[in-house]
Amino acid sequence: MELSTEPEETNKPKKVLCIEDERFIGELYIRALTKAGYDAILEVDGAKGLEMAQSNQFDIILLDLMIPNVTGIEILRILRDPEKTPDFKAKIIITTNLEQREDVRQDIEKQADGYIVKAELTPNELVEFLNNID
Amino acid sequence: MSKKSDYLSRARNQFFSILLWNLVGLGLILVAIWGVLRTFFHPILSSPYFGLILGGSTFVISLFLAKILSTRLISPVQALWQLIINISPNGNLPPPNIDALKIGRELVADLSTQVLQLTASTEKSAANPANGDLNRNFIANNLPLPLFILDDQEAVVFANNHAGDYIGINPKDIIGKNFYMVMDMSFPSEQTLDKWLKQVKDTSATASSSWERVRLNVLDNHPTRLFDLAAYYNKDNPDKQETILVVFDHTKQYSQDDQAINFVALSVHELRTPLTLLRGYIEALGDELSQNTDPELQEFMLKMSATAQQLTIFVNNILNVARIDNDQLQLQLHEENWGNIVVSAANAINLRAKVRGINIETTVAPDLPSVGVDRLSIYEVINNLVDNAIKYSANGKVIKIDAHLSNDGMVETTVEDFGLGISPSIMPNLFTKFYRDHRNRSQIGGTGLGLYLCKAIITAHGGNIWVRSNFGKGSTFGFTVQPYAKLAAEVKNSDNKEIVRGAHGWIKNHSLYRR
Numbered sequence: 001m002e003l004s005t006e007p008e009e010t011n012k013p014k015k016v017l018c019i020e021d022e023r024f025i026g027e028l029y030i031r032a033l034t035k036a037g038y039d040a041i042l043e044v045d046g047a048k049g050l051e052m053a054q055s056n057q058f059d060i061i062l063l064d065l066m067i068p069n070v071t072g073i074e075i076l077r078i079l080r081d082p083e084k085t086p087d088f089k090a091k092i093i094i095t096t097n098l099e100q101r102e103d104v105r106q107d108i109e110k111q112a113d114g115y116i117v118k119a120e121l122t123p124n125e126l127v128e129f130l131n132n133i134d
Numbered sequence: 135m136s137k138k139s140d141y142l143s144r145a146r147n148q149f150f151s152i153l154l155w156n157l158v159g160l161g162l163i164l165v166a167i168w169g170v171l172r173t174f175f176h177p178i179l180s181s182p183y184f185g186l187i188l189g190g191s192t193f194v195i196s197l198f199l200a201k202i203l204s205t206r207l208i209s210p211v212q213a214l215w216q217l218i219i220n221i222s223p224n225g226n227l228p229p230p231n232i233d234a235l236k237i238g239r240e241l242v243a244d245l246s247t248q249v250l251q252l253t254a255s256t257e258k259s260a261a262n263p264a265n266g267d268l269n270r271n272f273i274a275n276n277l278p279l280p281l282f283i284l285d286d287q288e289a290v291v292f293a294n295n296h297a298g299d300y301i302g303i304n305p306k307d308i309i310g311k312n313f314y315m316v317m318d319m320s321f322p323s324e325q326t327l328d329k330w331l332k333q334v335k336d337t338s339a340t341a342s343s344s345w346e347r348v349r350l351n352v353l354d355n356h357p358t359r360l361f362d363l364a365a366y367y368n369k370d371n372p373d374k375q376e377t378i379l380v381v382f383d384h385t386k387q388y389s390q391d392d393q394a395i396n397f398v399a400l401s402v403h404e405l406r407t408p409l410t411l412l413r414g415y416i417e418a419l420g421d422e423l424s425q426n427t428d429p430e431l432q433e434f435m436l437k438m439s440a441t442a443q444q445l446t447i448f449v450n451n452i453l454n455v456a457r458i459d460n461d462q463l464q465l466q467l468h469e470e471n472w473g474n475i476v477v478s479a480a481n482a483i484n485l486r487a488k489v490r491g492i493n494i495e496t497t498v499a500p501d502l503p504s505v506g507v508d509r510l511s512i513y514e515v516i517n518n519l520v521d522n523a524i525k526y527s528a529n530g531k532v533i534k535i536d537a538h539l540s541n542d543g544m545v546e547t548t549v550e551d552f553g554l555g556i557s558p559s560i561m562p563n564l565f566t567k568f569y570r571d572h573r574n575r576s577q578i579g580g581t582g583l584g585l586y587l588c589k590a591i592i593t594a595h596g597g598n599i600w601v602r603s604n605f606g607k608g609s610t611f612g613f614t615v616q617p618y619a620k621l622a623a624e625v626k627n628s629d630n631k632e633i634v635r636g637a638h639g640w641i642k643n644h645s646l647y648r649r
Contacts, residue, residue: 022407022410022411024411024414025407025410025411025414028411028414028415028418029414031418032417032418035421066403097402097403097406097407097410098399117406118406118407118410119406119409119410119413119449120446122413122414122416122417123414123417123418124421
């Protein structure tokens, strides 16, 4: 909400970082997002993804939970820690197919801005979800 | 111990010899009489009175011997009896003279000493309660099970060492603390410990109960504990030690069940990844081919999408059934607009209907109250019911969904098809797991999980599910969910911010037990 009050922001395409180790799924998401006018890039490695997310140049982070090197849950924790990631503004959407224990899931959901089971949504439905996010 | 059994065997030998010598004595007397009679009164032997005289005199002698015998044999018991009367309150007998005993003297002396010691210690502990406490602590700490004692405020007044080990806290540190703060538990049924205690305190003087599969919620990095819990309540306990709780740990056994669901969860993940891709590519392909007007190609696309959707429903069913069977299905009931849910669920599955040339007609009554439901689970229910309606529609070309207020104030939704219908003989088994209609098992696919799942989800919502069918003409499945206002009252009563429920219709008392 704060971002959209600045007039230039509305014209600029929203930048999306997709941290997803299933390359094919990532590519499908990037394709659908780009078509819908987003500026989207894919990162398959957790450590690199975290570094990029911390650079603060994205509006939305799509975060898979099972990814190599640094897990999605760790990334989520670091991004939400003001000492480790100051002034973090991006929305974090968890994208996963992994079944969580209910309490773990609730814990993750509390920290994130959205939680998606990938098998439930097609790429276009994901775009629709992001369009409605704020 | 060995000393006492020596005494016992000696006493037994003494009894035995008395008995033996008395019998031998009797025998000798009889032989002597016989000898005397035979020598001096030979003619009398043939007299008919002889039998009478001999029998009579033998009887008299036996009586006399039996009298002596029984008096002797009873004497140790009599001595003990006299001792107990002597030491008991209001006892008016003098102490027995043990030295005068002819048999079992050592045994009686030893038992008497123990009886006297026992009396002395009971008197002491009655005068000094600390001694009783010591005994209780001794017993409780040597009991190989975690044990807690609570007072009337449900604060811990005692916890044994095993209890401390079990929850990883020094037992002394939890004395005086509220039990629910110490043990953050989830119960597998609506009857939780606190509800039960509340009930019995109002209605009973004593009561006992037990629970299976209670889960101890622990802090991060600690392994979860799963156990059975037994409780005994006694209102009149003078020290206000009202409730005794014993924990029977079954973590190993119960977590094996959990591993079974972990296996299902991992399999589901492995199934979902290709499914996500398949649906993604089908959609991308559809986008690319949207300009193509070849009707056959368009139909193929539609069928592919519908098939992928069907597979998604199936995968979710497997996962949810595994959750239900392991008590791990949890629903979060939120206030929702029922019309919106029904319409969007119907739209989502419309693709599958369209492929079969079936129209879904949805009617939502105006002014329905908002409902308390778990949105995703309700989607599963509607998906499954409509999916069944599609499968069993045969030549029927319409499926009617109708949402309205039922007579009992619940929000009712029906899914009606005009297809094969269900024969009355199989109706009672419809909601049973793995049950399928044998007549068309070979023609119509399915796992027999769908209706079982629907029933579990609806029951957990506090609603009902039913079926009505006209064999050969079609079936109507209906289910009810609660208006949110009803649930809101429940939320208010339980101090909860949200309502979390399991498959078997229970409420997990979430925030109440949170540390």
